[in-house]
Amino acid sequence: MSFLELSGIQKSFGPVQVVHDFDMTIEKGEFVSFLGPSGCGKTTVLRMIAGFETPSGGTIRINGKNQESLKPNQRNIGMVFQAYALFPNMTVHDNVAFGLKIAGMNKAAVDARVKEMLGLIHLGHLADRFPYQMSGGQQQRVALARALAPKPQVLLLDEPLSALDAKIRVSLREEIRMIQQQLGITTVFVTHDQEEALSISDRIVVMNSGRADQIGTPFDIYNKPATRFVASFVGTLNLIEATVVDPASNRISIGDQAITLREPLGPVKAGDTVSLALRPEAGSIAESAKGDTALTGQVVSSNFLGSVIRTRMKVGDPVISFDMFNAPGLSPPAVGDVVTLRFTASDLLIIRE
Amino acid sequence: MKTQKIGAWIAVLFGASYFIIPLIATFEFSLRMRRGEYSFDAYRSVFADVQFRESFSYSIVMAILTIVFGVLLVVPTAYWVRLRLPQMRPFVEFITLMPLVIPAIVIVFGYLRLYNSSSFIPFTGSARGTDLLLMFSFMTLSLPYMYRSVDTAMRTIDVATLTEAAQSLGASWPTIMFKCIFPNVMSGVLSGAFITFAIVIGEFTMPSLLNRPAFGPYLQLIGANRAYEPPALAIIAFAITWASMALLQLVSRFSKSAPSKP
Amino acid sequence: MSAKQAIDFRKTAIDWLGILPFLLFAVMFLIAPTLYLVTGAFLNPAGEFTFDNISGLFTDKILASYWISIRVSLASSLGGAFIGFFLAWAVVLGGLPSWIRSSLLTFSGVASNFAGVPLAFAFLATLGRTGLVTLLLRDWFGINLYATGFNLLSFIGLTITYMYFQIPLMVLIITPALDGLKKEWREAAEILGATNTQYWMKVALPILFPSILGTTLLLFANAFGAIATAYSLTGSTFNIVPIQLYAQIRGDVLHNPNLGYALALGMIVITGISNLIYIWLRMRAERWQK
Numbered sequence A: 001m002s003f004l005e006l007s008g009i010q011k012s013f014g015p016v017q018v019v020h021d022f023d024m025t026i027e028k029g030e031f032v033s034f035l036g037p038s039g040c041g042k043t044t045v046l047r048m049i050a051g052f053e054t055p056s057g058g059t060i061r062i063n064g065k066n067q068e069s070l071k072p073n074q075r076n077i078g079m080v081f082q083a084y085a086l087f088p089n090m091t092v093h094d095n096v097a098f099g100l101k102i103a104g105m106n107k108a109a110v111d112a113r114v115k116e117m118l119g120l121i122h123l124g125h126l127a128d129r130f131p132y133q134m135s136g137g138q139q140q141r142v143a144l145a146r147a148l149a150p151k152p153q154v155l156l157l158d159e160p161l162s163a164l165d166a167k168i169r170v171s172l173r174e175e176i177r178m179i180q181q182q183l184g185i186t187t188v189f190v191t192h193d194q195e196e197a198l199s200i201s202d203r204i205v206v207m208n209s210g211r212a213d214q215i216g217t218p219f220d221i222y223n224k225p226a227t228r229f230v231a232s233f234v235g236t237l238n239l240i241e242a243t244v245v246d247p248a249s250n251r252i253s254i255g256d257q258a259i260t261l262r263e264p265l266g267p268v269k270a271g272d273t274v275s276l277a278l279r280p281e282a283g284s285i286a287e288s289a290k291g292d293t294a295l296t297g298q299v300v301s302s303n304f305l306g307s308v309i310r311t312r313m314k315v316g317d318p319v320i321s322f323d324m325f326n327a328p329g330l331s332p333p334a335v336g337d338v339v340t341l342r343f344t345a346s347d348l349l350i351i352r353e
Numbered sequence B: 001m002k003t004q005k006i007g008a009w010i011a012v013l014f015g016a017s018y019f020i021i022p023l024i025a026t027f028e029f030s031l032r033m034r035r036g037e038y039s040f041d042a043y044r045s046v047f048a049d050v051q052f053r054e055s056f057s058y059s060i061v062m063a064i065l066t067i068v069f070g071v072l073l074v075v076p077t078a079y080w081v082r083l084r085l086p087q088m089r090p091f092v093e094f095i096t097l098m099p100l101v102i103p104a105i106v107i108v109f110g111y112l113r114l115y116n117s118s119s120f121i122p123f124t125g126s127a128r129g130t131d132l133l134l135m136f137s138f139m140t141l142s143l144p145y146m147y148r149s150v151d152t153a154m155r156t157i158d159v160a161t162l163t164e165a166a167q168s169l170g171a172s173w174p175t176i177m178f179k180c181i182f183p184n185v186m187s188g189v190l191s192g193a194f195i196t197f198a199i200v201i202g203e204f205t206m207p208s209l210l211n212r213p214a215f216g217p218y219l220q221l222i223g224a225n226r227a228y229e230p231p232a233l234a235i236i237a238f239a240i241t242w243a244s245m246a247l248l249q250l251v252s253r254f255s256k257s258a259p260s261k262p
Numbered sequence C: 001m002s003a004k005q006a007i008d009f010r011k012t013a014i015d016w017l018g019i020l021p022f023l024l025f026a027v028m029f030l031i032a033p034t035l036y037l038v039t040g041a042f043l044n045p046a047g048e049f050t051f052d053n054i055s056g057l058f059t060d061k062i063l064a065s066y067w068i069s070i071r072v073s074l075a076s077s078l079g080g081a082f083i084g085f086f087l088a089w090a091v092v093l094g095g096l097p098s099w100i101r102s103s104l105l106t107f108s109g110v111a112s113n114f115a116g117v118p119l120a121f122a123f124l125a126t127l128g129r130t131g132l133v134t135l136l137l138r139d140w141f142g143i144n145l146y147a148t149g150f151n152l153l154s155f156i157g158l159t160i161t162y163m164y165f166q167i168p169l170m171v172l173i174i175t176p177a178l179d180g181l182k183k184e185w186r187e188a189a190e191i192l193g194a195t196n197t198q199y200w201m202k203v204a205l206p207i208l209f210p211s212i213l214g215t216t217l218l219l220f221a222n223a224f225g226a227i228a229t230a231y232s233l234t235g236s237t238f239n240i241v242p243i244q245l246y247a248q249i250r251g252d253v254l255h256n257p258n259l260g261y262a263l264a265l266g267m268i269v270i271t272g273i274s275n276l277i278y279i280w281l282r283m284r285a286e287r288w289q290k
């Protein structure tokens, strides 16, 4: 039995259904991210777990217990909001102590726990500050400590990093992950930033219009996108339209260049269109590059992105991007050059909707 | 949250009764002049009264003068403070709030002692001088509101850039003031003007103690001597206040949607 | 003085020249009159320094007028703040249709400016001896209001009348403060285990407290300085301080001009202190609401 179980969750606001048949099980101590574009229903699912919204259908169980009749203040859940939501009238110490005092803990125990939590987020020296005297990153760390102080069974984070600067976003997400692993707390993390989700999650749920399109490890989500939506939303995958040449021998053509796929094409006939995905880092145009498959095209753009150079080439109609690592002495292809990209046929994934 | 909603309805119903019942009662009372039936006699009697017309026109003229001179004092000051003396803003704001702190009756008491006929600025020595002093006292009363609305309007425009642009085109100070600044803070000026109008029309203390025939003292006099005209006057006064506030709302709503042109 | 200093000096001088009209106005019509009264309060008729005027305030009659003024102002500001707060709460957080909110705010804008003489007329027509409500209570419910000891020309009557502009003023000032309560604060408290009552006692009310207390003080000062309503309601029979001062200005009823100055000084001190605390609390509240 899993620790947090969502089965058949539905949610409608008036006539509009925003969550459809959402199923998900999360193990104790697992870190799961809900990833998807804005408005796809991530927050709504999170708020149903917290008890702020009532599902229109389905059940939510935590540690085997149906949460239906429980109000948010009876669920023992910790939550961190995008806009920090620290109580402005309380010091850092009092913010973190809030849940403990509500729980009726004695003063000495409260103080000890607050000290421990502030130590965890390295803000022990700011215990007497008020929220308006702190930076956004510091406030969000306090919010995390406040949520964790009463030892909740589940921690929910709703885009906790979206309001912060890029630098702090990266360091804080690592800190969150470290603390989560240290405490072994079951965590649901909502984000629309795929890099964020890929970097810190045990598993990712990619959401699309109120449905879970794919649930899997970051590795699976990135390398084996199950749907066209996942492929296009996660990473910078190339989505290529190809025409079937011969289903029996797995031959297809991309911009008139025929190649053979490793994966069986399935029930299609010659002339059908299939969608293929290719990661930009899968191939190379170097002379020495290995690979059983090659596509030749004309370079339409070449962008220097720091550690990599991303080049786009036109193979007939489709445009394919590929990355090469930046190295001194490397001469990037120029626009108009004709180049040949070599890769392994098994890197080409067939996307079935 | 059923109980919460019921509580909210109770609060609103109570508030609505508190606000509306006196208005209905006043209106009903104002219709009672003719025995045994409702009539608008009280209103007729009010409008036929020469003193009503005289005091009302006097107050309107005063209100207009107060607005004009108030705007001429406040707009350049607010502009200059933003442009050249930003460090003085807290001080200037404090001064403009003083009329809220010091009761009107105290202020006018000071005027009567400082500017009486035997002082070296004998405002109250003549009727015209007293009118002038009364206008200044109205300006004082409306200063907090006028300054605030103008300053708020000025916050939305960049006075420094606007001024530099005008100067680079060779505009003189009066041109900058009247062609650039005024049109851009018009919404604030109008808001301030309507509040000033409402204040001046109803003000009792200052004209009463300065012995000028304004609308406020006239109302008080009627109240002490008549029975049915006062409620009619109260309804008229309420309508005037309502109109001023409606115009004010209209102006602020209009200026929010209209982009300010340089 | 170098040339640069001279230019700087001229620039500063011009800067100051720009607000000279304003400064002149402030000195002539705000500062000088006030200072005149304040210094006058500490002088005897011969122009010598004295505390006699201040101690002269501590006579039964003057103390009684301060006391009744303070009571009326306190009662009407507390009542206005209390009712105004619930009205604002109802339209902001009570889940009512939104047209109620806009109507209430518009009406409050008007009613908070509907004071002075006409307000007295309105309440005479409502709760006076032949007012509509008085008559209806008598005819429909058989209650003779004036036999119960009620009198519009009294402490309670004046308090009810003042609340007609105090309530809307509270609504206008406290509504933005209630709007400033973030939904996340309630949810954060709730998810940490707090009940609705605990949220209000430990989070919402402490956050609102500076605004509520500050506005109450503003209402207090507002009522304390008001004269027109009371004067036309009660004539000079009801001895609140502004009416006493009015009579003194008119006819030196205290037979001592400098005692009049002290009376005015007392008013400035009371309204001044409440306003200063209001401004200070307001700054605190704004700091939190950032």
Ligand SMILES: Nc1ncnc2c1ncn2[C@@H]1O[C@H](COP(=O)(O)OP(=O)(O)O)[C@@H](O)[C@H]1O
Pocket (backbone or CB within 6 Å): A013, A018, A036, A037, A038, A039, A040, A041, A042, A043, A044, A045
């Ligand atoms: N209280 C509500 N009432 C009506 N519609 C809502 C409400 N909350 C969210 N929605 C709608 O539900 C959809 C999903 O919202 P949300 O869960 O906030 O998305 P996300 O967090 O993924 O950006 C959106 O289209 C939003 O407009």
Ligand SMILES: [Mg+2]
Pocket (backbone or CB within 6 Å): A039, A042, A043, A044, A159
């Ligand atoms: Mg969201």
